[in-house]
């Protein structure tokens with residue numbers, strides 16, 4: 457048996473819609489695999505009741521198929537599905553790494569990015585790599601349309617606040633504008649470049665400023681009850697920047713390490729003020745998938 461762990465991730469980071477991602481030090485999914493004639497799947501943990509065990513419908517089934525690696529697969533969910541924290545990507549990345557080891561396929565983590573993205577296609581219809589790339593490679597990642605991914609290590613404190621509201625990725629993609637003005641384009645490129653420089657320097661001020669996004673985030677924020685209040689509360693508590701995590705509903709804040717507790721409390725209280733329960737993960741930029 458081989459067991460692997462892969463982290464939750466936060467895609468987009470505001471200015472990097474469908475391009476940027478970051479691995480979180482926790483929470484994470486754990487996946488164990490044993491050789492078998494046909495793939496079977498068992499799921500336990502956070503949100504397990506909402507995750508299909510049919511290999512045609514679970515992301516790990518598509519990963520086993522893509523690697524020609526049938527297995528009994530046990531998933532222990534640490535990342536709740538439909539959280540905006542890359543839940544399906546964490547399972548896909550952990551399964552890809554575990555099956556690669558079990559069947560001695562010899563693929564690198566970079567080779568496994570398009571394999572794990574095949575799993576993502578099962579749930580969203582598109583092989584997005586902006587969650588599986590950080591889940592596999594760790595750190596801050598940039599994915600390009602040619603399937604290539606670049607990763608940079610960063611040392612950065614983060615808070616991810618997960619409210620008890622549901623935002624479907626389909627709805628969140630439905631509100632993305634079809635086009636952008638040149639003014640918004642220039643602002644977005646400037647913010648994305650600032651964020652990238654900030655990640656390379658592990659600088660929370662630069663990264664926080666680079667999260668700003670005039671195009672996608674304002675449209676999506678309307679789908680998250682309490683978002684504006686939570687954002688303001690996090691900034692007042694010392695966050696250097698706040699944005700929607702992935703397709704939502706989680707909200708991501710960047711801060712100095714010493715401000716994590718205060719920012720986490722402020723965000724949970726911000727959601728409470730809007731009548732929404734929430735939990736906050738005091739986390740950081742973390743490593744990619746590992747065999748345990």
Ligand SMILES: Nc1ncnc2c1ncn2[C@@H]1O[C@H](COP(=O)(O)OP(=O)(O)OP(=O)(O)O)[C@@H](O)[C@H]1O
Nearest residue numbers: 514515537538539540541542543544547579702703
């Ligand atoms: N192994 C799996 N783990 C989690 N969800 C899975 C898995 N296999 C299939 N799914 C389905 O995928 C959907 C959730 O995946 P999705 O990646 O959208 O979650 P997310 O955490 O919100 O990610 P994102 O950060 O991309 O918004 C649910 O419909 C769930 O049933």
Ligand SMILES: N[C@@H](CCO)C(=O)O
Nearest residue numbers: 467468474586702703
């Ligand atoms: N980049 C994707 C991540 C969710 O799969 C989005 O924001 O829709």
